[in-house]
Amino acid sequence: MTAVPAPSISLADLATYRPAARVPAEFFAQYAEDDELADNVMFRAPAFRHHAADGETSADMIVAAARRLLDRHGDTYLDDVDVVLTHSQLPEVPVRGCVGEVAHRLGLAPRTVLDVHNGGCAAFVHLIEIAGALLRAGGGRKALIGLAQNSAGQIFTQEQVRVKAQAAIPGDGAAVATLTLGDAGNPVLGTETRSFGEFSADMTAVARPERKYWEAGPGQIHVGFTEAKIAKVLARGNRMVPEVAAALAHRIGIRPADLDLLVTNQPNRIFLRNWREAMELPESRHPDTFDECGNLFAVGIPMTLDAAIDDGRVGPGDVVMMSAFAHAGDFAAAGAIRWNGRS
Template structure:
């Protein structure tokens, strides 16, 4: 039973932050100059009181403005992914469903997909809908750590601080509209042996739930960066090639490649590995920075809006997560907004 993507929508916070904001705080971080941390020109920061659910609701309202207030009425599955869940233990799926007036049978907060969460969520939602024999799923993703983690006084001068941005995106999938965009295949792989290579640190050291003077951030080292670069360079093209092969399309024949967007070096290496020119690899990095899981649906929505992606085009979405503990890809044939 084929799963279809009906539409996607995006939201960016109003606050647009230039690279100069971080430049004024730059300290003697020994990782400055590393290719992983070449800063984008801009990124957006969520407002102080703006939550993951707030941003997801804003993105979902784009869909209802576009298609009508009843567009979400048939949603039976709600999947959410927040980069930084505000509430300990559980995520914001229940709040999102309530605020949108939904009565789903399944609400699931998907935390471990990382930057490849879209592939993970497409896979999960498709299985849930097929198991139920119908319905629609709302996939909602928010990246909310840029303004909360990377502007902290002890973190904002580091090389990693200017890279992330905040934003949200949503997508609707289902089984019943053959005029929508068929999901040709989804492939996901877990690499648990690498799960311990992405860590949160503070100085002095503490567990993240313990009180203390040190502000949490990502624990990058030269050795960890080398591992992440090697794995990411390999994983994203490999999983994209696996999906392309499964549907009988050569990678060079893909109309559009959309990936997660951690930095420019990955973007270049991935499209070169798949032998695709830059103009067929849309990115929003210089406007939005690293949006983590939000990057793929937001960039897809952007490229549809500006007319690059048109009905009939094949779109490969491929990503890896964290330090390489997860990778996923999905291919669609764009059918227009439905």
């Protein structure tokens, strides 16, 4: 008996949102205090980053990005969305995420709504894979995925945190994308995801004095970086991102060096350089938005891809490889699409 091939999935279009507050590196320089990690390559600050406004939520930013799709394609563009998935770096309320609010504010009536709290910086590819599986399983005709990075203006500007070297790196922003069944649009050529649960406990949120994140106390929460942890993250990230990208490239029959575009997450410049060198790609085929947006976590890939499309750096027929690792290296993912244009 001949197996029936699974229906193909296409990325129809994507759109992004940058908060209005464009914050220069000097904002953090004025508060900087002695930090034993200040000279670490992980914390060489970008020129700018954007911060969400006071009270601006994940849902606000995702809806703002989605409205750009509606402006581009018309008010009925999302009417046939049956699946809505969201990922927020910092859920504003306990337990639930923002997916229900996003669907309601956009006037959608999906069959399936799902907040995906893991995936980290690789969440864009992770959501593409999950949405594709739901559509193939008969979950609907079109999926909307939304991602928000909202911790820069809320966590890293706190009085006790903004003095640290880590504070100047993150930026805020949001992205959305639509996926459909079939080859129309920009076909998803494949995805590659790998979980490394043994590293999950290496990413921690800390406060001084110590407390659980939900407990009241004088210490403000920040990322628990140490020199030892940074060394581990650098080693893992340097390996994981090109590893999953190369594995997927070979699976779809393309030499890594022949990829038209590589789009990765963007924790810092050292990772960006190492990844393109590992893939044997020139800088022109590995765009980033780091100096304008900083580390956008899960939003980094769609933000950079959207900017590259607008700048004419992606042409019809180009194969775009997206690759990222999450947190301290507990997850890595790559996804490839053949770009034909916004639809």
